[in-house]
Each structure stands twice: as structure tokens, then as C-alpha cells.
Amino acid sequence: MPAQEINKSVVLTHPSGATANVALYGATVTSWVAEGEERIFVSKKAIRDGSKAIRGGIPIVFPVFGTSEKVKLPQHGFARNNIWEYVGLITDNDEVVVRFALKDTQLTQQQRNSWPFSFRLSYTVALSEKSLKTTLVVKNEDIDTFEFNTLLHTYLLVPDVEKVSVKGLESCHYLDKVKGGEKFLESNDLVTIGSEVDRVYCNVPDHLSVNIGNGSVIDITKSNLRDTVVWNPWVEKAQALADFGDDEYPNMICVEAGSVAEWVKLAGGQSWTGGQVLTVV
Numbered sequence: 001m002p003a004q005e006i007n008k009s010v011v012l013t014h015p016s017g018a019t020a021n022v023a024l025y026g027a028t029v030t031s032w033v034a035e036g037e038e039r040i041f042v043s044k045k046a047i048r049d050g051s052k053a054i055r056g057g058i059p060i061v062f063p064v065f066g067t068s069e070k071v072k073l074p075q076h077g078f079a080r081n082n083i084w085e086y087v088g089l090i091t092d093n094d095e096v097v098v099r100f101a102l103k104d105t106q107l108t109q110q111q112r113n114s115w116p117f118s119f120r121l122s123y124t125v126a127l128s129e130k131s132l133k134t135t136l137v138v139k140n141e142d143i144d145t146f147e148f149n150t151l152l153h154t155y156l157l158v159p160d161v162e163k164v165s166v167k168g169l170e171s172c173h174y175l176d177k178v179k180g181g182e183k184f185l186e187s188n189d190l191v192t193i194g195s196e197v198d199r200v201y202c203n204v205p206d207h208l209s210v211n212i213g214n215g216s217v218i219d220i221t222k223s224n225l226r227d228t229v230v231w232n233p234w235v236e237k238a239q240a241l242a243d244f245g246d247d248e249y250p251n252m253i254c255v256e257a258g259s260v261a262e263w264v265k266l267a268g269g270q271s272w273t274g275g276q277v278l279t280v281v
């Protein structure tokens with residue numbers, strides 16, 4: 001079976017042996033195995049009972065990144081902590097493609113009060129031998145325009161974050177959230193991690209590559225997403241996160257394609273599409 005719903009998750013299996021797992025809770029990708037290796041980090045302390053967003057995988061941030069005066073929603077919005085509908089298997093030719101959906105009518109009353117728009121999110125996960133493609137379509141089913149942020153909060157599994165480098169961010173401006181949101185220009189060809197990092201790189205080229213440090217490289221190609229967030233909580237933040245092991249920060253880096261520095265405006269009746277492809281090279 002190329003796609004099977006088991007235990008509130010959908011398991012994708014590609015003839016090459018690649019697999020992926022998507023929890024209905026948040027439509028969160030929680031595993032991607034390519035060339036026999038797990039590529040996605042999920043914390044051993046992740047809460048999986050649907051009471052909190054999953055710490056790891058690829059949670060979907062929507063309609064707000066962080067918190068905002070404009071929108072009275074919890075950090076990173078509601079997409080990552082609602083149960084999505086499994087629409088089903090779309091195709092299993094060269095790629096195994098499945099789709100999930102979330103509508104305003106599936107939200108809690110409190111969430112609907114805070115974000116009072118009719119919308120439909122459609123999220124497609126496509127697995128091939130070496131790639132995982134995730135595409136989000138936002139449909140404004142209202143008459144009024146709404147504004148949103150969105151981001152694919154991708155946690156990559158790495159053997160040692162201090163040996164990881166991210167290529168493709170040179171010459172981009174970034175907002176450094178560790179330094180109170182101050183703006184800097186990236187002067188390094190390769191971005192490396194040796195302390196807490198929480199940066200919103202703005203207007204980033206669509207192609208980045210992450211050298212995992214063990215000979216493996218993961219390419220990230222984004223589309224219609226302007227920004228990239230790079231995050232590692234390091235020692236103290238890791239200790240402060242209840243659903244993240246104190247010793248786990250060396251094994252992950254978040255490289256998150258999104259549109260977060262500015263709001264995306266979507267007129268009534270219109271759709272917006274954005275996404276990313278992760279490829280093992």
C-alpha cells in the first residue's frame with residue numbers, strides 16, 4: 001500500500017524504500033526516511049496526545065508566526081494543533097502523493113473568534129526516492145481580504161549541529177530574535193551554529209543547501225515563500241522547553257521556509273500556493 005492510515009497518521013511508502021509519516025494532528029510530517037536514513041528530528045519528549053503541537057517534524061505555522069498584536073492566537077497559530085482531514089491518496093505513479101485539509105469549521109469556537117474568516121487549507125505531501133515535497137494551498141472562502149503568515153517549521157535531524165552548515169544565505173538581511181530583533185546583513189557564505197540561533201532571514205533565494213556534516217547534504221527549494229528561519233535553541237532554551245530533551249539540541253537544526261517578515265494579503269475568493277522540496281543529494 002503506498003499510503004495507509006494507521007493510528008491517526010498516514011504512512012507513505014515509495015517503491016524505492018523511502019517512507020514518510022504524517023500525523024493528522026497538525027498534518028505534521030513526523031518522519032522522512034530516504035536512502036535508509038531518518039532525515040527528520042522529533043524530540044523524544046514530544047507530546048503526541050493532541051494537547052500540544054508536536055515538537056519536531058514539519059509543523060505548519062499558520063496564520064501567524066510567533067505572536068502578533070494583530071491576531072489574538074497562540075504562538076504560530078492554529079494549523080499545527082488541530083486535527084486535519086485526510087483527503088486521501090492523490091497519485092502513486094513516480095511519487096506517492098497524499099493530501100490533507102483544514103477548514104475554519106474544524107477550529108474551536110475560540111480560534112474562530114480570534115480569526116473570523118472562512119478558509120480552506122490544503123496540504124499535499126509528495127514522496128519520491130530522494131525528495132519530500134510539501135505544498136500548502138490557502139483558499140480564502142470569504143468576501144473580505146485576509147492576511148496571514150505561514151511557515152514550514154522543518155526540524156532536520158543532524159549528528160552534530162556544530163558540524164552543520166547552511167549555504168545560500170549570504171548577503172541576506174536577517175532579524176536576530178536572540179538580539180531583540182535587531183537587523184543584520186549575513187556576510188558568511190556558510191552559516192554555522194555554535195550558540196543559540198533564532199534568525200529570520202528575509203527575501204532569501206529559493207535554493208539553500210544544508211550540509212548535515214556526515215557527508216549528507218539536504219537541498220531545500222522553496223516556492224512562493226520569501227523568508228527562511230534558522231533556529232537552534234542551544235543549552236538554556238532547550239532546558240526551558242518542557243517537550244524537548246536537554247541533551248537534544250546538538251541533533252537538530254530548524255531551517256524553516258516561510259512568509260513571515262511581512263503578511264501575505266489574500267483577497268476574498270482567491271488562492272495562494274507555497275511550498276518546499278527537500279532533497280537528499
Ligand SMILES: O=P(O)(O)OC[C@H]1O[C@H](O)[C@H](O)[C@@H](O)[C@@H]1O
Nearest residue numbers: 075076177198199229230231254
Ligand atoms: O516553541 P515553539 O512555539 O514551537 O517555537 C519554536 C521556535 O519557532 C521558530 O523557530 C521561532 O523563530 C522561535 O523563536 C521559536 O522558539
